[in-house]
Amino acid sequence: SLPYSNMRLCVALPGENAECLCHGLMLVFEHIGGVPPVIVMDNATGAGRRNAKGEVTLTGVFSAFVAHYRLEVRFCNPYSGNEKGSVENAVGFLRRNLMVPPMHAESYGQLSRFMLERCDGLAASSYCPRLPGVPVAEVFDEERAALMPLPSTAFDPVRWESRTADKYGLVDIDSNRYLAGPDSARSKVLAAIRWDTVTLASPATGELLAEYPRQYGRSRNVEDPALVLPRLAVKPRAWRESSIRPDVPDDIRAWLDSMDEKTLRESLKAIGDACRAAGFDPAMQACGEILRSNRDMGLHADSLTPIALRMRDGEWEYPGGIEEPDLSGYDRFITGTDDGGEER
Template identity: 45%
Template sequence: MTVPLDVRNDIRSMDAGGTPRAEIARRLHLSRNTVAKYADMEDLSPEPPLPEERPHPALEKHAAWVDAVLEADLGAPRKQRHTAKRLFDRLVDERGYEGSYSTVQRHVREWKLARAAGAGDGYLELEWAPGTAQADYGNFEAVVAGEGLRLKLLVVCLPHSNARYAVAGMSQRAECMCSGLASVFAWVGRAPRELVLDNATEAGRRVRGEVTESQLFSLFRAHYRMGSRYCNPYSGNEKGSVENAVGFIRRNLLVPVPRVGSVAELNALLREGCERLNASSRARDGRPTAEALREDLAAMLALPSAPFDAVRWVRCRADKRGYVTVDGREYCAGPAWHSRELLVGVRADTVEVLADRGRRVALLPRAFGDGPAVRNPLSLVPALVARPRAFGESVIRRDMPDGLVRAVDSLDAAGRRRVLRAIERASGPSGFGAACEAALEVIEGGRLPDDATVDVLARRIASGALGEEGGADLAVYDGFLRGGEEHARR
């Protein structure tokens, strides 16, 4: 019998006052046993309101078998373990079980909860020392120069102050990651004492519990004198700050889908946005991020005097056309280097091709994914100077102004060689486009291009001086250059 609390108080008060228990029972209309129970009770502290255990006689004789099956399942693949429904079916078919499915379902749930209670699957709150950084990648989309691209978002977070920094890139290969981290360190003005990553990045790979760092990232760490630590990519609490920061930055700075002219412009927008977010955010202890960031910066390392060149060197043999293949993409070194072994330096934005003892053969933009071969028209010029008659079928024609192509087609072999050599020499300081424009200007002026004229005019075109009011007076250059030629003949 459950007695209300006020009646219990009456029993104990009357008993403490010396009222006989028989009298208490008569006055309160209770049995003498009930009065004795509450009068003699030593502890009236509230007990937890636990549900009463309900017997399940139909399952009791099968409970040990069910527990054994569940225990054996722990060694089976996750997707091939018994569900409560499968256990119920086996109990009925193999053991003659006559109870309900809900009873089996409840028993399985309680078994799993009891086993998980001490398994340590929950997250521990971690405290991050000043000067420690976390890094991670996220995916996002952007329209760059009118083209929809799937890009990588590298986020670096300082969990002590909750400061967040982000840069966009085309890939998370080791050279791209090191280049992105270097730009963040330059942005912050310091390098972290320890960088926490997961083994899903190109920095290191975990095989059978052991992490092996990539050679490039190990050199990068040594350059900045910082330590590294790798955590389980599926344990969010080990680097939860940066995982939250990836989503936070993506939601706040990359929605709606950004439309920019270049990745550099996108990174400028990300930098401005991160500075704005950091100015309004707070650290875990409630202080403004800017205040806690001073402690982070004081504990971080000074940047080295020399910048780190995040380059991955690969040896490649050029094919018969002078093309090398790196990461599944073709790059043109030039016909003059066909069938030669070349050294290729792969950076985040460029691919550099070296021959002999470090002589640069070509410097090309980095390309990602599938697509056409990447080439620099200038790399084709030396072979055309040697074989000017091949100009008629050369792919360089598509990179030159139509008027210049028609003019070169009309020349004999010696004339083609002279024009192409002038373009080659002027391209070094001024660029291939400016050199071609200069050669076309000279031809339209009624002269055959020569090295000096094309070089002088190309420099003006490259500097923008040709577009100034009044234009360029080529007659002045003609007179000067004619005088130089006459002086050379004397």
């Protein structure tokens, strides 16, 4: 809420952590085209924590955000709603006028865009309390002059943490476990935690190990099928109880179930190689292509990986859809006959 004009803005985010807070403020700053020089905040844990003496310590991500945008930040006193009356009123106003009926969107980004557009519409149709009869949008145009310019470089609200993977290669982040891969078992992993993603990398080489959508909640295992498949190839009997089994299409899952242990081991290894080269979805499409061609054969990396790469690159009709070359000219030259078979 910008109290001078009574401009009210809101965005949608999945949590109240520092990464979500900074990302949401960035969306608002970009939308209004500037940065307020002073921000008065409630006692949000994503921004900082207050000790027994009343001193506030900023979180690492929010502290970097404040420095990047050159902000002055003030915090309200606990249980003092009068210190933030403007934004408390904005909460009720936007709930009544913006979120009834509930809004629907495909993603948080799309929902935030809808909300900001509706906020602009409400600003054009509502009036400033200080100037009766004057729309909030007109007063806000004057208020823009007091905003600081946006930085030339975008800020990346990311929290870096070093974690040790367990014996399965799983890394615990905010009570959820992300698979870094069996090669990372019991070793250090560098995690880049953003509001929507968790990226795992090797601290020694910087090699990207895995990237996942960030989970909100507790006690979830998040695994990349491409990292699980090599582990299953070593122990193929674990295939039927594996966590990625539901991610495999029904026809391919039934096909793998029908294989003997040796063929299943080779097939799982081939799928793992194809996943590393082209990704999980193209690898599954390639498996479906081979399944349609010959159900009796197993999967081999030398045939599966090239097909998966073609699937990834958009050659969906491989191999049957590729037009064969016209060799009739060679036939006429060698045999000395025309298309009708008559001698020339």
